Amino acid sequence: MLVLDTADLPVPDRAEAFHAAAAGETGSCSIEQEEAASGAWKKLETWSFGPMALFATQGSGMRIRRTPRHARFDSMNTVSVITQPQGRAAFGWSGHQQFVGPEGLALAHKTAGYEYGWSGTGLSVAFMVDTDRFGMPEDMVRAAIPVLHHSRITPLLLHHVRALHGDADRLSTDPSAAHLAAATLELTRALVASVAPDGPVRRTVAQDTLLTRVLAFVRAHLADPELTPQRIAQAHNISLRSLYRLCEDGGLSLERWIIRRRLEGARQDLVSPEHSHRTIESVARSWGFTNPAFFSRRFRETYGISPREWRRLAG
Structure with missing residues (x-):
């Protein structure tokens, strides 16, 4: 405002x-x-x-x-x-x-x-x-x-x-505004704790903010086709099993969450004037989708319309 x-x-x-x-x-x-x-x-x-x-x-x-x-x-x-x-x-x-x-x-x-x-x-x-x-x-x-x-x-x-x-x-103005604020503050607490001496506060904050840090890491690397659960777990010094349990306790499926965020990004870019010169395959690839057929199928399953139809209707 x-x-x-x-x-x-x-x-x-x-x-x-x-x-x-x-x-x-x-x-x-x-x-x-x-x-x-x-x-x-x-x-x-x-x-x-x-x-x-x-x-x-x-x-x-x-x-x-x-x-x-x-x-x-x-x-x-x-x-x-x-x-x-x-x-x-x-x-x-x-x-x-x-x-x-x-x-x-x-x-x-x-x-x-x-x-x-x-x-x-x-x-x-x-x-x-x-x-x-x-x-x-x-x-x-x-x-x-x-x-x-x-x-x-x-x-x-x-x-x-x-x-x-x-x-x-x-x-x-979105209903999720308060959740976005909570995630922002959790990341900031994690930032402060990460440079503090080891102690109860640092360990508690690290544990409490782990899922937020994982999701922030994923958001920052969505465009990387090499983003895998193994890489995410390694970046946070936890086992793959612990990563999946963490996400499950947080009420989400990691793979589905990643695909949905990538689809949202691609969907916005497909109708953005600054990306109008790019092919659908190029936009999909920039969001980590290396297989055009997989991207089109998941896009239609999620939004009920193909990427090409979405771009044409929005234009």
Whole structure:
């Protein structure tokens, strides 16, 4: 949902309008706008996924600062994960400095304070949740901030956030929005726990989030025809038998779940204008279907129509 597009405002009013909108949505802060030849420009969008809020901020350079003093005047006490799909941002917290590009992320704890910003044109996508909802010890969250680059969960969470943002208008109003929020928070807890010292909290979180991590791994590798149950089990250091039992306890068949997600992706691409030049076989192959006949048969069984008919009717 669009909150603000300062392109609709006079140049002198843009900085103040963005500051008011950003503070209203995410809490008390200070913002320095980078001067641009045509004037500072920002577009702010936000979506609600149950207890989690997703934000997209696009535009000219800026630096946002949240200090412990800001937190004292703010009723919000939140944990945020910040990604940077466009541009290269700088994140700073308590002496820790890092750059965040399309393949990285930053973890922020509001009461600890932080700085975040970029130069030139950029796009930041972040989600925020109340610390009580996040449910992890504050000292563990803060200790994770400087060492997240060591975690194998980072690319899974990035892929997940990109998927949410890419279809946020629809997903935020879908009945599954609360489940998507729960999966997002489980992946984030797994991220924090994965770089924590071994102990009861880490082991409990690892066990509680295992199915979520497995499904996130599968989503991130759906296009790979070499994605097999054996590879999934190996990536998570569990036996094939344990993988099947985990999925069964979660109420799903792994193979059917994979095929259904691949079919959904192919079905969307078949009617997407950006893929209109591609053959049906090419689209199917890009979603891991190496056998055209198998793809067509499963597509018809699932949707009651052939891929060719679906593309023709949708066009």
